[in-house]
Amino acid sequence: MINIDDTITAISTPPGQGGIGVIRISGPDSWKIGRQVFVPGNGKEPQDRYMTYGHIVDRDSAAADGEEGSQQKPKVIDEVMCVFLKGPRTYTTEDMVEIDCHGGTVPLRRTLELILRAGARPADRGEFTKRAFLGGRIDLSQAEAVMDLISAKADRTFDVAMEQLEGSESAAVGQIRDHFVDILVNLTVNIDYPDEDIEVMTYEKLEQELMDVREEIDELRDSAETGRILRDGLRVAIVGKPNVGKSSLMNAMLRESRAIVTDIPGTTRDTIEESMSIRGIPVVLTDTAGIRETTDQIEAMGIQRSRASFNQADLVIIMIDGSRELSEEDIEILGAASAPRTLILINKGDLAHVTEVSDVRQHLPETEKDGVEILCTSLAEGSGDRSAVEEAIIRRVMGPSEDGSTGSFTSDESISDGAKTGSTLGISGAPDRVLVTDARHKALLDRASQSVSDALKLVQIREPLEIIEIDVNSAYENLGEITGESATEDILDEVFKRFCLGK
Numbered sequence: 001m002i003n004i005d006d007t008i009t010a011i012s013t014p015p016g017q018g019g020i021g022v023i024r025i026s027g028p029d030s031w032k033i034g035r036q037v038f039v040p041g042n043g044k045e046p047q048d049r050y051m052t053y054g055h056i057v058d059r060d061s062a063a064a065d066g067e068e069g070s071q072q073k074p075k076v077i078d079e080v081m082c083v084f085l086k087g088p089r090t091y092t093t094e095d096m097v098e099i100d101c102h103g104g105t106v107p108l109r110r111t112l113e114l115i116l117r118a119g120a121r122p123a124d125r126g127e128f129t130k131r132a133f134l135g136g137r138i139d140l141s142q143a144e145a146v147m148d149l150i151s152a153k154a155d156r157t158f159d160v161a162m163e164q165l166e167g168s169e170s171a172a173v174g175q176i177r178d179h180f181v182d183i184l185v186n187l188t189v190n191i192d193y194p195d196e197d198i199e200v201m202t203y204e205k206l207e208q209e210l211m212d213v214r215e216e217i218d219e220l221r222d223s224a225e226t227g228r229i230l231r232d233g234l235r236v237a238i239v240g241k242p243n244v245g246k247s248s249l250m251n252a253m254l255r256e257s258r259a260i261v262t263d264i265p266g267t268t269r270d271t272i273e274e275s276m277s278i279r280g281i282p283v284v285l286t287d288t289a290g291i292r293e294t295t296d297q298i299e300a301m302g303i304q305r306s307r308a309s310f311n312q313a314d315l316v317i318i319m320i321d322g323s324r325e326l327s328e329e330d331i332e333i334l335g336a337a338s339a340p341r342t343l344i345l346i347n348k349g350d351l352a353h354v355t356e357v358s359d360v361r362q363h364l365p366e367t368e369k370d371g372v373e374i375l376c377t378s379l380a381e382g383s384g385d386r387s388a389v390e391e392a393i394i395r396r397v398m399g400p401s402e403d404g405s406t407g408s409f410t411s412d413e414s415i416s417d418g419a420k421t422g423s424t425l426g427i428s429g430a431p432d433r434v435l436v437t438d439a440r441h442k443a444l445l446d447r448a449s450q451s452v453s454d455a456l457k458l459v460q461i462r463e464p465l466e467i468i469e470i471d472v473n474s475a476y477e478n479l480g481e482i483t484g485e486s487a488t489e490d491i492l493d494e495v496f497k498r499f500c501l502g503k
Contacts (some may be wrong), residue, residue, distance in 0.1 A: 007033060008123035009115045011108050012502030018103030023111055024502060025097040025120055026128055027350060034097035037111070038082045039074075039139040046084040056099065056111045057465040077114065078107040092128050093120055093135030127498025130492065133484060139486025140495065141169050144438055147499055151420035155280035157230050160435050169255055169441070170218055172434040173482050178212045180476040187469045204503060205466070207459045214452040217475075220436060227437035229314065233275060233282035234397060239310050240319035248379045249319065250274070250287040254388040278390050281397065295462040310336065317389075318344045322376065323351035336364040339371030340396050345389065349378035355500075419467055440495070444478045451475035459481070 007027030013020070025033055028213055031046075039045060040054040047160035078101050085096040101107045116122065124130075126143075133143045145164035164170075167315035183206070190201040238246045254274055270289040288310075310316055318333055320326070328335075337344065344360060346353075357374050364372055375392055377385040455471035480486030487495075 007120045008127055009033075009112065010121040011112060012098075012128075012501040013108075014104065016103075017103065017105075021103040021108040022091035022502075023099045023108065023115065024103060024123075024128060025099075025115060025129060026090075026092045026094050026123075027120070028095060029119055031095045032250040033115055033120055034082065034084055034099075036118045037114045038080070039083075040372060046082070048086045050085060050446070051081050051083045053081055053349060054079075056107075056114065058114055060117075066332050070307070078102055078112045080111075083296040088135065088137075091137075092131040093137050094131060099128070111132075122502065124496070126496035126503060127503055130496045133492075136416045137169075138165075139170050140487055140492070141173070141438070141441065141482050142167060143168075143232060143484075144440075144495060146503065150381070150500070150503065152202060153275060153479055154230075154277040157280075157282055159280075160227070160437060163434075164437070167322045168180050168434050169436065170483050176213060176220070177449050177476060177479050177485075178214045178474065179209075180479070181214065182467065183213065183472055184476060187465050187472065191465050191469065199466065200257050203459050203462055206465075207456060210452055210456050210472070213475075214449055214456070217445055217449045217479075218450065220434060221442060221449060223433060224436040224442040224445070227442075228436040228439070230281065230435065233284040233435040234393075235314045236317060236393065237286045237310055237313035237315075238319060239288050241321075241327060241333070243323040244319040244346075245377075245379050246287055246319050247272075247345075249345070249386075249389065250285055252379050253285060279394055281394070283393070288321070288365045314341070315393065316342050318342060318348045320344065320355060322346040322355050322410065323349055324355045325346045326359060326363065331363050334360065335365060337364050337368055339368050339373075342368075342372050343389075343392055343396055344359070344372060344374040346374065347379055349376050351383075368425065376436065379444050381441050406437065441482050444481050448475040451478065464478040 005028065007025060007029040009023065009461045011023045012022045013026045016444050034046065036059065037056050038054055039057050040052050042052070042054075056076040058077055059074045066361070080102075081100040083098050083100070087094045099111060101111050108180050126147075129146050130223075132138050133140060138146075141163050145161050146276045148161035149158065149165060150155060152161055186201045187206075196346050208464040238249055240246055250272065254276055254365055276283050283363075316337075316481055318337060320334075331408070334344070346357065346360060348357060353376075357376065360374055361369055373396065375385075375388060375393060377389065379385055436445065451474040455475070458468045458471065477486045481491060484492070
């Protein structure tokens with residue numbers, strides 16, 4: 001088990017130069033160590049929760065450098081602001097000290113060395129948050145939300161992480177666990193005291209209660225795909241044959257010249273991946289090599305990666321050159337289209353169109369003809385079509401806006417009827433929906449749901465209650481691992497290894 005009787009310290013800000021750098025100290029000797037290294041500018045003792053101006057000093061330097069009996073002043077290391085915090089009303093629930101040094105490598109390193117010399121030890125990864133968990137201030141799912149909050153790259157990702165930090169997922173899991181407690185109590189009473197005057201747990205009643213609680217689990221689990229997209233980003237692959245405008249689209253969406261654009265087919269010979277945000281939703285955009293027959297070994301490797309990106313993406317944007325007739329490569333790619341996972345762009349609308357929407361639609365799989373959205377674009381003419389593509393991506397993820405609008409495009413027939421009303425990739429617009437974003441939580445919900453299903457099978461063949469209770473309790477414990485109530489030390493170690501130092 002972690003030793004919470006010692007005092008830990010770490011730099012809590014990223015390495016490099018900046019305005020300030022923060023060093024944290026937490027543990028029973030925090031204030032003692034803080035007084036050892038910090039001299040208040042006002043000459044007074046530090047007070048709880050008061051930010052104080054002063055200096056970090058090396059007191060040992062006075063004894064080392066001064067002659068015997070002299071009043072040598074200690075060496076000043078840095079000019080800082082410092083706050084002393086009394087537990088339990090702190091991040092870790094322990095006594096803490098936070099020092100705002102100048103944000104350079106040298107002042108932070110020298111200050112940290114003094115703190116370590118004064119008796120603190122270096123903190124492990126995530127140890128400050130781990131102590132907050134062990135101190136009961138947050139549960140395990142809230143602790144994991146801290147890292148999501150730090151790493152959020154888009155507004156909606158940040159909002160979901162903040163909701164989880166405030167306990168939205170914990171409350172949802174806790175409500176399901178309370179339902180399990182009722183079932184387990186009734187099972188235990190009926191097993192241990194069958195002859196007492198108590199409510200009999202019939203198999204019919206038990207079956208209904210297990211079906212209800214499994215529905216609650218599955219509803220929460222089904223939000224995991226949405227949560228994954230919001231946490232890790234919507235994976236969008238731009239595919240098509242060479243010279244159809246894939247790199248132009250990527251540059252337009254990123255608003256910078258990230259990919260080389262020329263009139264020479266096959267310019268992009270490898271996948272190019274960049275992250276962006278569209279209306280607060282993180283997007284991982286991949287420009288792929290043009291798909292065609294080639295004898296060039298390097299280009300062939302790029303095309304192989306293009307096909308892998310097609311298979312792994314959440315959303316595939318298929319680009320067609322509208323100024324040319326459909327080629328065999330175009331038709332092959334269109335044959336793999338599926339709604340709502342595919343968006344088709346007929347590009348080069350600034351040139352005379354040879355290929356129209358109807359031509360593209362007839363080469364789609366029969367089951368997908370009405371559901372795949374098709375846009376006519378002219379990426380060479382400006383940002384209007386870029387906005388239309390962004391709107392289409394959001395629509396494929398979230399569905400049409402509340403007023404039913406689908407945005408403005410360069411062609412009246414750029415959207416099919418199916419695309420206006422079809423299914424989406426699944427981000428719910430419901431503001432009160434609890435989202436599961438962590439893969440560990442999703443796996444535990446899967447296991448809990450499976451345990452309930454196993455229990456239901458036993459109920460249906462009228463196995464003894466003692467046997468059924470084993471699976472019911474297993475589901476209950478799986479849910480407890482999400483919040484940490486039934487997590488082992490190994491699980492805690494694995495979770496907090498993902499944290500950065502100083503958090």
